Amino acid sequence: MPIWGEMELFCRAILDEGRKEADNIVTRAKAEAERVIAGAQGRAEKELQEKIVAQRSEAYVEAKRLVDSAELEAKKRIIAFREQLIQEIFSALELRLRKISDQPEYPDFLLSTIREGIHSLPGKEFVIEIKKDDLELVKEKIEALGRELSAKIELRTSPSIKGGSRIYTGDRRLLYDNSLLARLRRREDKIRRQIWKKIFGTETSRS
Numbered sequence: 001m002p003i004w005g006e007m008e009l010f011c012r013a014i015l016d017e018g019r020k021e022a023d024n025i026v027t028r029a030k031a032e033a034e035r036v037i038a039g040a041q042g043r044a045e046k047e048l049q050e051k052i053v054a055q056r057s058e059a060y061v062e063a064k065r066l067v068d069s070a071e072l073e074a075k076k077r078i079i080a081f082r083e084q085l086i087q088e089i090f091s092a093l094e095l096r097l098r099k100i101s102d103q104p105e106y107p108d109f110l111l112s113t114i115r116e117g118i119h120s121l122p123g124k125e126f127v128i129e130i131k132k133d134d135l136e137l138v139k140e141k142i143e144a145l146g147r148e149l150s151a152k153i154e155l156r157t158s159p160s161i162k163g164g165s166r167i168y169t170g171d172r173r174l175l176y177d178n179s180l181l182a183r184l185r186r187r188e189d190k191i192r193r194q195i196w197k198k199i200f201g202t203e204t205s206r207s
Contacts, residue, residue, distance in 0.1 A: 110164065114138070127170065
């Protein structure tokens with residue numbers, strides 16, 4: 001066979017081999033591309049799911065925050081309403097206490113507040129403060145009480161007292177405040193609990 005014929009055959013063989021190698025390369029490239037695409041799709045789906053989960057989590061957290069905030073605000077309003085109601089009741093009680101001096105048993109009550117204060121303080125000398133209108137109600141009884149207890153009792157009036165009495169030791173270093181408002185304040189917690197239970201069905205202000 002002429003040399004040119006052999007060369008032609010050799011070139012064809014090389015071309016055929018080249019085509020086969022090219023086909024293999026293309027096949028491998030397609031496979032790699034499919035693998036890359038599949039991996040990318042998998043990562044994309046995973047990232048999407050993670051993003052969805054994160055968004056749902058954020059949405060849940062935000063929703064819970066809003067609900068908690070709304071509940072807290074509602075509780076604050078309920079507590080504020082209850083406290084306002086309590087204050088209105090205490091204001092009404094104070095007004096009623098100021099009218100207690102119109103009751104026939106008030107002089108005995110007033111004397112009992114003075115006696116309680118004297119027994120709660122040391123010494124034998126005392127200064128008693130009462131409102132001006134009460135002076136004539138207990139003046140003679142205080143003199144008798146002084147003789148009974150062998151104590152020196154000085155009776156004074158004070159415009160700051162609306163009822164009841166304030167009892168000082170003779171040197172005015174110690175005070176037993178038995179005025180009507182002081183007595184109300186000392187019983188405030190107990191009265192509050194009674195009001196909570198009566199109106200709200202509980203002895204505390206917790207909602």
